[in-house]
Amino acid sequence: MNPNTLGGKILCPLVGCLLIVMIFFLTIHPLVVFLSFVYQSGAFQHEPSTNQCQNIFSLTPITTYYRVQPEEADFPLAFNILVFTDLERAVRLLRAIYRPQNSYCIHVDKKSTKEYVRTLKIAATCFGNNVFLVPDSERRDVRWGEISILEAELICFKVLMKSGRNWKYLINLTGQEFPLRTNWELVVALKALNGSNLVAATYKRRNMWRVPPPKYSDLKVTYYKGSVHVAVRREFVNFTLYDQRAIKLLKALRDYERDKGHRIITDETYFATLNHNPVIFPIPGAFLGEHEVGTVTRAKIWQDGRTTCGSKVWIRTVCMFGIADLPFLIKSEKFFANKFRVHVEPEAYDILEQWIESKVRYEAERGHLHPSFNLSVYAKNEFAWNHM
Numbered sequence: 001m002n003p004n005t006l007g008g009k010i011l012c013p014l015v016g017c018l019l020i021v022m023i024f025f026l027t028i029h030p031l032v033v034f035l036s037f038v039y040q041s042g043a044f045q046h047e048p049s050t051n052q053c054q055n056i057f058s059l060t061p062i063t064t065y066y067r068v069q070p071e072e073a074d075f076p077l078a079f080n081i082l083v084f085t086d087l088e089r090a091v092r093l094l095r096a097i098y099r100p101q102n103s104y105c106i107h108v109d110k111k112s113t114k115e116y117v118r119t120l121k122i123a124a125t126c127f128g129n130n131v132f133l134v135p136d137s138e139r140r141d142v143r144w145g146e147i148s149i150l151e152a153e154l155i156c157f158k159v160l161m162k163s164g165r166n167w168k169y170l171i172n173l174t175g176q177e178f179p180l181r182t183n184w185e186l187v188v189a190l191k192a193l194n195g196s197n198l199v200a201a202t203y204k205r206r207n208m209w210r211v212p213p214p215k216y217s218d219l220k221v222t223y224y225k226g227s228v229h230v231a232v233r234r235e236f237v238n239f240t241l242y243d244q245r246a247i248k249l250l251k252a253l254r255d256y257e258r259d260k261g262h263r264i265i266t267d268e269t270y271f272a273t274l275n276h277n278p279v280i281f282p283i284p285g286a287f288l289g290e291h292e293v294g295t296v297t298r299a300k301i302w303q304d305g306r307t308t309c310g311s312k313v314w315i316r317t318v319c320m321f322g323i324a325d326l327p328f329l330i331k332s333e334k335f336f337a338n339k340f341r342v343h344v345e346p347e348a349y350d351i352l353e354q355w356i357e358s359k360v361r362y363e364a365e366r367g368h369l370h371p372s373f374n375l376s377v378y379a380k381n382e383f384a385w386n387h388m
Contacts, residue, residue, distance in 0.1 A: 053126035065357075066183070067364040068099060075187045076101040078167035078234075080156030082142065082149070083175035084109035086342050087116055089349070090175040091123055094131070096356055097173075099183050103165045104131045105156035110141040132159050144316070145263030147254050149228065150270055154250075157237045171231045171297070176339040178352055180299060180332055182359050185373050189296070189335070190231065192378040196387040197285035198231040198295040199275035210264045212256035217248055221280050222291075226272025229297045231335065235284040236275070245281055246274060278388050289386040296378065299334035301325070313344045320344040326351060333377045 079097060083090045083106060094104065106124060108117050117136070124131045140152045153172055160170065169190050181189065206225035240246045253266040278286040287293065301307045301319035310324025321329065321337060322345035329337050329352060340349050362370045378384065 052122075065364055066099065066360045067367075068101060069184055069363070069367075071191075072099065072184050072187050073101050075169075075191065076103065076165070076167045077183070077186065077190075078103040078105070078160045078165075078170040079173055080105040080107065080153065080160065080170065081173045081175060082107045082109070082152050082156075083120070084112055084142065085116070086175055087119060089340070089342060090120060092349075092353065093173070093175060093178060094124075094127065096179055096353065097183065098127055098131075100128060100130065102130065102183070103160055103163055103167050105134065105159045105163075106131065107134045107142075107152045107156050108139060109152075110139045130163075130165065132163060134159060143263070145265045147257050147266045150250075150253075150267045153228070153267070154240065157241055161234075161237060161241060168234055169231055170234070170237050171335065172229065173336065174339070176341065177298075177336045178340060178349060179336050179356055180329060180352075181335050181373075182356065182363060182369075184363055185359075185369060186335060188369065188373070188375060189378040192375055192384060193381060194384040194387075195233065195285050196287070196383040197233055197236050197275050197283065198297050198383060199271050199287070200227045200229075200295045200297075201225070201272040201276040201287070201291045201293060203291055207265075210266075210269055212252045216256050217252035219245060219248055219252070219280060221249065221273055221277045223269060224272040224276050224291055226268055226276075227295075227298070228267035228271065229295075229336075229338065230271050231295070231297050232271075232275075233285045239281070239283045240274065243281075249273060249281075282388065284388055286388045287383065287386065288388060289382055293382065295383065296333060296381065297335050298338045299329055299332040299336070300338045301328070311344050311348075313341070315341070321348055323348045323351070330355065333374060 077099075079102065081090070081093065081104065090106075094106075098104070104127075106120070108120060121133055124133055134152075134155055138155050140148045140155070142148045142152050156172075157170070160167065171186075179186075201224040203222065203224055206223065210225070211223040240250075250270065253264070253270060257264045257266060274281050274283065275286050276291040278288055301309050301321075303309075303314050303317040303319070307319075307328065309319035310326075310328070311320055311322025313320040313322070318339060319325065320339060320341045326348055337352070340346075359370045359372075
C-alpha cells in the first residue's frame with residue numbers, strides 16, 4: 001500500500017498535497033458559522049445537550065479518530081491556553097490537542113465579553129472533566145508586555161497543579177497558535193529530550209532596561225532574556241509556585257514594573273532566569289550549558305530574521321502566517337506554530353488543521369508515527385543531555 005494513503009483516502013502530510021486540501025477548504029468553514037450563531041444568539045444558556053456537543057465536534061475537520069497509544073497514556077501532558085477573542089479558533093485549537101489522559105487550563109481574558117465567556121465555558125464542558133477554566137474571580141486583564149501575562153500563566157499553573165491529575169510536562173499556549181506535532185509526537189519528542197525544561201535564553205541580547213536593579217532582591221541571579229513559550233516538567237511548575245526563591249524573583253519583577261511605570265515584558269525574563277541559574281534555582285531539568293539557546297517549542301518568524309514572511313503581515317515584529325508560509329511550517333520540527341490571525345489568509349489555518357488530522361489518522365491506522373517525524377532532532381538537542 002502507498003504509505004501516503006489509508007484505505008483509499010489521501011493522507012496529506014507533505015507539501016505536495018496542500019493544493020488539494022486548499023481547494024477543499026476555500027469554502028467557509030462550517031464551524032465558524034455554527035459557533036458564530038451560538039455566540040451571537042446565546043444558544044448555550046444551560047448545560048450543553050448531546051446534540052450541541054456533537055455539532056461542535058462534527059463541524060471541525062479534527063475528529064475523534066485518534067487512538068491513544070500506551071506510550072501516550074503513560075506520559076500525560078498539561079496545557080494552559082490564554083484566550084481573549086476568536087472563539088472558533090480557541091475551540092479548534094483545543095479540539096486539535098485534546099486527549100482524555102491530558103489536562104487543560106483555559107484562562108479567558110477579563111476583557112472578553114460575557115457572551116464569549118459563557119459560550120466557551122459551555123463548549124469546554126463538551127470535552128470532559130479534564131478541561132478547567134480559570135474562575136471568573138481570578139481572571140486577569142491581560143496586557144501585552146505587562147506582568148498580567150505572567151500572572152495569567154501562573155494562575156493556570158496553579159489550577160493544573162491542584163487538579164489532582166498526574167501530568168508530567170506542561171506546555172503553554174495562546175488561542176492564536178496551532179500544533180505542528182501530534183500528541184504522540186509531542187510525547188516521543190519530550191521523552192527524547194530526557195527530562196529537560198525547554199526554556200530559551202540569551203545573555204548577549206538581553207535588554208538591560210528590563211532587569212531589576214539589585215535593590216529589588218537579594219538574589220544574586222543573572223537575568224536572561226527568553227520567551228514565554230515553554231515546555232517544562234511538573235517539578236518546574238511546582239518550583240515557580242511554591243519555592244520562596246521563585247516567589248522573590250517574581251516580586252522583584254512585579255515591583256520593578258510598578259516603579260518603572262511601564263511594561264518590562266516580564267514573561268520573557270521570568271522563565272528564562274529561573275531555568276538558566278541552576279545554582280540559585282536548582283530545578284530538575286534546568287539547563288547547564290552556555291545560556292545562548294533557543295528551543296523547539298515554537299515555529300515563529302521574526303521581522304529581523306532571515307526567513308521570509310509569506311503573508312507579509314507583521315504584528316509586533318512577528319509574522320502572521322499565511323498560505324505561503326505552509327512549506328516552512330510543515331518542514332519545521334517545532335512543536336507549535338505562532339501565530340495566526342483570523343483576518344490573515346485563514347485558509348492556511350484550515351490546511352494546517354487538515355494536515356495534522358491526516359497524521360493522527362496515520363498513527364491510528366498504522367500504530368506507529370508518520371515517517372516524516374525525525375526523532376534525532378530532539379535526541380541530539382543540547383537540552384537532552386546538558387541539564388540537571
